[in-house]
Amino acid sequence: MATLICPEHPSPVADAEALRKAFQGWGTNEKAIVSILGHRNAVQTKLIRKTYEDMYAEDLVKRLESELSGDFEKAIYRLVLDPEDRNAVLLNVAIKQKPIPDYRVIIEYSTIYNPDELLAVKRAYQTRYKHSLEEDIAEHTTGDLRKLLVALASPYKYFGDDINVKLAKVEADILHDKVKDKALNDEEIMRIISTRSNAQIVATLNNYKDNNGVAITKAFKDDLENSYLAALLSAIRSINNPQKYYEKVLRNALSKPGTDEDALTRVIVTRAEKDLKNIKDLYYKRNSATLDHVVGKETSSHYKALLLALLGKED
């Protein structure tokens, strides 16, 4: 379930006029910007962008970038782009991160988005960067991490419901053998996690748990300084339960001494129209505090106002 609250038929002309007014005079009226863009879905936002350009012969995205700054600017920028285009930007930023890419972002798109959604992002990525997503991931990574990330991001996976129960058993045994041998970078593990359908992988993970009494994730306990292992664990978690995975990303982002605003913005902006309500519920169960409350405490000013609007918290 979504958290975004938006009117059914807002007027794109009135919205464009209000935004234009917010840009004029002394300083920018950020509050007005939040009151509009924090309450529009992707289709409505696209229409505002188009209408704004028609009315004022000016690119709304560029104007917003020049008016705003800091985390608020970043969040508004991500929010105002078409979803595929925004996702392409998020991936490109993640890939270019130093010293190594933010593999969590690559994993999220590779495992949680369905094959046709991922394909739309790949097309947007190519239009923007004149490269494929896959070649950029491959170029900016090395070793086992590269093998895993390229393998996860590349295939057009099967997304149907058909599951092969016998295969789940066979491959759960393969996983168990590799875990026993402490061979977590074995190519059979990568093959199973990167090429099987999510439904098939979940069946395999369940079989593993039933037969061995513990989840495979327990095998990763100690070694998360190793970025390959941390990435593999993220992939298993996000395939197994996307909302629980996002809850954990938010928990980590908010519990750091300095908040991880990039992760916070990413999850809230990309999920507000999808399943942020479910993620909020999980967050509350796990942390005994509402996500709204913690976000309100850890952020400030217009950035805070925007995140709370997207979280569905009315003033």
Added chain:
Amino acid sequence: MATLICPEHPSPVADAEALRKAFQGWGTNEKAIVSILGHRNAVQTKLIRKTYEDMYAEDLVKRLESELSGDFEKAIYRLVLDPEDRNAVLLNVAIKQKPIPDYRVIIEYSTIYNPDELLAVKRAYQTRYKHSLEEDIAEHTTGDLRKLLVALASPYKYFGDDINVKLAKVEADILHDKVKDKALNDEEIMRIISTRSNAQIVATLNNYKDNNGVAITKAFKDDLENSYLAALLSAIRSINNPQKYYEKVLRNALSKPGTDEDALTRVIVTRAEKDLKNIKDLYYKRNSATLDHVVGKETSSHYKALLLALLGKED
């Protein structure tokens, strides 16, 4: 250029009636089948299939399978399916081949078909087999050959014209270093060949040749018993020049003591509507004999008649 000769507006009703008649009475009239299905393009054939089913409440593909046999049946079966569906079948047959998959087929689709054509084949494959193409390739291969084939078949590559000249130089040097070290299974070679756009790879291969005086293909001379190396060489050749690659497939298929009918059928059926004319021209240049002549010599009966029809050789 195509070789297929077909009327502009054939009547699907008349075609369906003629096929029905060819199935009736004592024996099958294969000549009538060739005179129709050997001279229709994919759109026309689809319409015949639909019309036949509407008129006779019978699946034309199944009926053809029950009426025919041997190489002629196989060729007609491939010809009468929708192209994406036919390609999915060809890939599945290739993957299941023992002791190892026919990697040439996997490479052809991965490197010669553009990303959206390949995607259409992947969708048809999933509809038919309830698996992804990628997971089936990964399941039926091992070692370096698996790494290469999965890497080639998986990504949604960039297909635009943009080339990075500097990058071509850098990556030509990487290739040269690996060749010098005899490390042809190095993951950097696989990365470049499997993730870069075809245009970029061609630029890299040209740079390699210009700087080193020989083409990279010369580095493969001795070791083609190794299926990984043979596959890598095939991939480089098919990316570099698809028609020349197909000419070589036909040459090998026809020069064996026993003709390789599967390869012969595949190239002729899949290219007749595309570039078989160009492939024929290359064949003549290379072999000083026309492809029609050699096909006529090495095959027989209705199978021969069908191939010659597809090759554009009128009786």
